[in-house]
Amino acid sequence: MLPSDLRVALFSGNYNYTRDGPTQALNLLVGHLLAQGTAVRVYAPTAATPAFRHNGDLVSVPSFALPGERGEYRLALGLPGAIRRDLAAFAPNIVHLSAPDPLGHRALSWARRRGLPAVASLHTRFETYLRYYRAGMLEPLLVAVQKRFYNRVDRVMPPAESMAAVIRGWGVTTPVTIWSRGIDHDRFTPARRDLAWRRGLGIGDDEVAVGFLGRVVKEKGLDVFAQVMAALRDGGVPARTLVVGEGPARDWFAGQVPDAVFAGFQSGDDLGRAVASMDLFFNPSVTETFGNVTLEAMAAGVPVVAARATGAVDLVEPGVTGFLVPPRDCDAYADAIARIVAEPDLRRSMGQAGHRKAAAFRWDTANQAVLDTYLEVARPAASRS
Template identity: 80%
Template sequence: MLASDLRVALFSGNYNYTRDGPTQALNLLVGHLLSQGAAVRVYAPTIAKPAFAPTGDLVSVPSVPIPGGRDEYRLATGLPDTIRADLEAFAPNVVHLSAPDILGHRAVTWARARGIGRVASLHTRFDTYMRYYHIGFTAPLLVALQKRFYNRVDRVMPPGESMAAILRGWGVTTPTPIWSRGIDHDRFRPGRRDPAWRRSLGIGDDEVAVGFLGRLVKEKGLDVFAQVLAELRRRGVPHKALVVGEGPARAAFEAEAPEAVFAGFQSGDDLGRAVASMDVFFNPSVTETFGNVTLEAMAAGVPVVAARATGAVDLVDEGETGFLVPPRDCAAYADAIGRIVAEPGLRAALGEAGHRKAAGYRWEVVNQRVVDTYLEVAGAARA
């Protein structure tokens, strides 16, 4: 069986209406599949003005805005007859589920009833989100639902070994081949650093910029970031905070971190410039499954201080490319950042080591592993 024999139905809660790490990974995967002659049809919610044009054929599924202050995301409400008819006509030999939502559960059931190979990928630690929205008591139920979901597919592809271990701890017995992530090595590299751009934001050439990169939402650890900035100020550690990104929590974050420079949303080569213009990348999030932003910082030669949590532990080599800190330990975060600020030689060594390690992460390599998994699953189902 060849890649050109594949007919992949991809189900996603978000494919292009909001730009984030998972959507970029999925669109790059579809592009890789199409380049090999595979047929792909994507089923996901849509809006009138999406963040970017989709790669491949996108079929809109019914959805509603997610409540609780996160209405920039949508919840697909199921698999109606019109979508089922479209699926039957497309006749996939692999179904890819990127989220354990209502749409994903219905698609798994549809594929199982027809003996079609099923692959799931894991992009978001929904179980960790609940504490940020004051409904932490629901986390065990979410884990149970995800365990059932991932045990109904043929393969689960987490982005790293740390997330695979979490799945096994939940009781998931499905094989877990790794689908890592790649990097645009032209966009994210040390040479993109731009002192003039820094100066335009009020960051001097001799000042150390402690950077944040990502959507400005509670679950990214914005509260911890702000508390660590306050601790750095209390200790007299010289620095400037540089925040790159937008999101619904921006106003609250600005109030908590009034001295930070907010550069707003950046994309394309402007994003590469912003990342390379940081001196320390600080990622306190514990909700990542991989942490694309951490890899982007490493590729740009920026040392990393991150929570010792899924994602970061697969990327950051302690004391070599950065430092891993117990989640929410603000004093330990300040210790690590303060050391990097105070030791320019260490800062340069960590950045160079991170750049070398990031060089091994390439989209064409990691996406081919997904294709190989599809072929394995589709072949077994056909047999």
């Protein structure tokens, strides 16, 4: 079987209406597949104004905006007749599911009824989100739902071994292939560091810029971030928060960290400049399955202090490229950051070590692993033996 023999129906809860780590990974994957001659059709909710220009053919699935603080995201409840007819016309021979949402469940049932192979990738630890919205008591239920979903597919593709261990702990027995992530090494490099840009934001050359990078949402650990920065400020540590990104919790976060500098949403080479201009990257999130932002900081030569959680544990080498801290241990976070602030040589060596480690992460290699998995799962059973 050749890549050109594949016809992939990819289902996603978000493909182009909000820019985040999962959408970027999926779009890069589709670009790689198309370049190899694979036919791909994406089925996902859409919005009136896309966040960016997407790769490939996109079929809009009816959806509604989520209520409350996460109204920028949309939810599709199923596969209406028009979508089923489009699927029948496209005639996929493999289905890729990127989320265990209602659309993913309906698409999986559709594939199973037709005897089509199905694979699922993991991008977000949805069960951990509930902790930030006062619904933590529902976490076991959401884990059970995800366990059932991933046990119904032919292959699960987590982005790192730590996430593979998590789903095995849930009781998922489906075979696993790691779909790692890559980095744009021309964009994320220490060479893009720009002190003049920092000065324009009001950050002095003698201040250590502690960076936040990503969607400004509470589940990224913003409460812990704020408490740690307050402890550093009370301890006289010359650290300044630099926030790169936008999101619905921006105003709340600004109130919690009043001396923070908000650089707003950055993209392209401007994003590379913003990341390289940090002195330290702080990521207390426990919701990551991989942590693209952590890898971007490392590639830019920035040391990392992160939660000892999925994603970061696969990237950060404690004492070499940064420090890993027990989640929500604000004192330990503050101690780790204060040490890096106080020791410029350590900061420099950690940044250099992170840059070297990040060099091994390439998108072409990561996405080829997915294509190889498609070919293995999709080819007739008789040819596998």
